[in-house]
Amino acid sequence: MATKFTPKDVSRIARLANIPVSEKEENTLADEFTKTIAVVDKLNTLDVSNVPKTHMTGLKNVCREDVIDTERMFSQEEALKNATKTASGYIVVDRVIEQEE
Amino acid sequence: MKFNTLTLANAIALLRTKKISHKELYRDIFAVIDNKNKELHIYLSLDREASKKAEKNTSLPLAGIPIAVKDNFSTRFLPTTASAKMLEDFHPPYESTVTKRLVEKGGVIIGKTNLDAWAHGSSTETSDFGPTKNPRNTAHVPGGSSGGSAAAVAADMCITSIGSETAGSIRVPAAWCGAVGLKPTYGRVPRTGVVAMGSSLDSPGPLAKTVEDAAILLSVIAGRDPYDATTGDAVVRDYKKCLQKGIRGFKVGICYMDHPDLKGTQISRSVGEAGKLFKSLGATVDIVPMSHNLRPHAIMTPDHAIGVYTVVQRSEVSSNLARYDGIRYGRERSSFGAEAKRRIMLGTFTLSRGYADKYYIRAEQVRNMYIKNFHELFSHYDILISSPTPGYALKFGESEGNPMFGELTDVLNEPSALAGITAVSVPCYWDEKTGLPLGLSIMADHWQEEKVLRAAYAFEQNTNWNPWAKQKI
Numbered sequence: 001m002a003t004k005f006t007p008k009d010v011s012r013i014a015r016l017a018n019i020p021v022s023e024k025e026e027n028t029l030a031d032e033f034t035k036t037i038a039v040v041d042k043l044n045t046l047d048v049s050n051v052p053k054t055h056m057t058g059l060k061n062v063c064r065e066d067v068i069d070t071e072r073m074f075s076q077e078e079a080l081k082n083a084t085k086t087a088s089g090y091i092v093v094d095r096v097i098e099q100e101e
Numbered sequence: 102m103k104f105n106t107l108t109l110a111n112a113i114a115l116l117r118t119k120k121i122s123h124k125e126l127y128r129d130i131f132a133v134i135d136n137k138n139k140e141l142h143i144y145l146s147l148d149r150e151a152s153k154k155a156e157k158n159t160s161l162p163l164a165g166i167p168i169a170v171k172d173n174f175s176t177r178f179l180p181t182t183a184s185a186k187m188l189e190d191f192h193p194p195y196e197s198t199v200t201k202r203l204v205e206k207g208g209v210i211i212g213k214t215n216l217d218a219w220a221h222g223s224s225t226e227t228s229d230f231g232p233t234k235n236p237r238n239t240a241h242v243p244g245g246s247s248g249g250s251a252a253a254v255a256a257d258m259c260i261t262s263i264g265s266e267t268a269g270s271i272r273v274p275a276a277w278c279g280a281v282g283l284k285p286t287y288g289r290v291p292r293t294g295v296v297a298m299g300s301s302l303d304s305p306g307p308l309a310k311t312v313e314d315a316a317i318l319l320s321v322i323a324g325r326d327p328y329d330a331t332t333g334d335a336v337v338r339d340y341k342k343c344l345q346k347g348i349r350g351f352k353v354g355i356c357y358m359d360h361p362d363l364k365g366t367q368i369s370r371s372v373g374e375a376g377k378l379f380k381s382l383g384a385t386v387d388i389v390p391m392s393h394n395l396r397p398h399a400i401m402t403p404d405h406a407i408g409v410y411t412v413v414q415r416s417e418v419s420s421n422l423a424r425y426d427g428i429r430y431g432r433e434r435s436s437f438g439a440e441a442k443r444r445i446m447l448g449t450f451t452l453s454r455g456y457a458d459k460y461y462i463r464a465e466q467v468r469n470m471y472i473k474n475f476h477e478l479f480s481h482y483d484i485l486i487s488s489p490t491p492g493y494a495l496k497f498g499e500s501e502g503n504p505m506f507g508e509l510t511d512v513l514n515e516p517s518a519l520a521g522i523t524a525v526s527v528p529c530y531w532d533e534k535t536g537l538p539l540g541l542s543i544m545a546d547h548w549q550e551e552k553v554l555r556a557a558y559a560f561e562q563n564t565n566w567n568p569w570a571k572q573k574i
Binding site: 010013014016017018019020021025029032033035036037039040041042043044046047048051052053054059061062064072074078079081082083084085091092093094 | 194409460
């Protein structure tokens with residue numbers, strides 16, 4: 001059965017993805033997602049019962065010593081250069097913990 | 102002769118023997134940039150002091166030649182925007198491994214080129230800063246996402262350039278602009294410092310005037326990097342020295358010719374001609390039949406790859422673009438363009454609880470079928486040939502209103518991208534009326550860049566489709 005996205009589905013995904021979307025966008029995106037997933041659903045015509053679930057490129061995990069590479073060290077100035085808001089050498093972030101009333 | 106038209110190999114030779122000076126070379130390069138960049142919109146930023154840096158580099162392998170770099174490679178001396186409003190003011194505090202290697206070998210990054218925002222697209226129309234025009238015919242797109250780099254080569258606004266591919270982003274603009282584009286094996290060239298899109302797919306590589314130029318660049322940028330764990334220990338050759346070995350004894354398979362998008366087209370005739378040429382040069386050439394399902398001695402239809410690629414790429418995009426929260430750098434998440442929003446959200450959905458098995462896991466399984474398919478085919482064949490695109494560069498606006506435009510344009514490149522193998526696109530036809538080119542795609546197994554380059558060089562030398570290849574100095 002075809003998957004159909006409603007504006008409410010889009011609003012839920014938008015919240016998960018932390019993307020602000022307008023009501024108008026919710027409608028367009030619902031329509032676009034429905035079309036896109038219809039193409040993806042064609043994969044159901046293939047039998048994958050004997051195929052491994054993780055992809056096999058033959059790559060292995062690589063470890064290295066955790067040594068300081070001075071060439072890659074940033075000065076405080078460099079590290080803060082691109083931040084939108086800084087205070088006394090720190091990056092200012094939005095509060096994520098609710099305040100006690 | 103205007104020196105900006107020189108190939109990389111010829112420019113190095115002339116600079117080293119002092120037959121031309123850096124001043125003359127950079128004068129001609131900047132003259133064409135000043136003349137055409139406003140119309141074509143290729144460079145987003147330029148280093149006007151480049152020629153001064155170049156003069157010190159004569160004795161180094163790249164001899165101070167000017168290189169155009171796609172604007173998703175971090176560079177300390179030029180901004181890095183990925184053509185996204187989000188990163189409009191971003192000045193990276195470190196250098197990508199690729200640009201670092203180019204500069205260490207004597208190359209000079211002359212400027213950063215336009216791309217689809219975040220490399221999300223196949224036309225360079227979705228750049229937040231406006232599209233790039235195809236220098237061969239300005240009513241048409243250059244392809245993408247490395248459209249700026251391919252166009253810089255086509256317009257002789259650089260000597261050579263660097264792009265990156267996730268699925269088609271080097272090969273398609275190379276084909277549509279009449280340049281040589283090499284997509285290396287995944288892990289051959291480090292991704293360190295490249296704005297991430299699909300981390301299991303991203304492959305930086307050269308967009309060049311000739312196969313020889315692509316070979317020279319590959320030898321400089323390839324090889325293990327401790328900061329990219331996917332880079333392999335596979336030996337990096339001096340690829341330029343391998344080119345003339347020819348393809349006698351090669352087993353060549355022609356692919357996808359029975360695909361409905363290709364039947365009866367000019368490109369299918371051109372690929373057929375390439376097959377005949379390879380046969381005359383001592384290769385054995387077969388047509389590989391296409392199948393709906395995985396079966397031996399046949400190539401699985403690329404059509405399933407659209408769904409696989411859509412899910413894998415959007416899932417990886419949603420994860421990679423989560424870091425842009427406007428706190429450490431960049432702007433707020435509301436500044437993402439429409440295409441980025443679509444991709445992040447769909448990827449969030451395909452990875453979300455209850456849907457990951459249905460979409461992401463199934464996509465990875467079908468991806469495994471493609472990997473197995475190529476593995477089996479490359480036990481019989483040295484190279485597989487086809488085309489990166491079913492037709493010529495599209496006109497502006499043709500992609501509008503299609504949320505899957507990129508996936509459909511790149512269909513012929515998606516299976517090879519998903520399998521992580523190497524491929525090159527070389528010019529193989531020019532339409533006389535429109536001035537637009539087509540590309541021949543040559544694919545080989547993991548780490549077999551030498552094979553694709555040898556075959557591409559043989560094609561280029563034995564045909565007249567690439568005028569740069571015959572450049573006399």
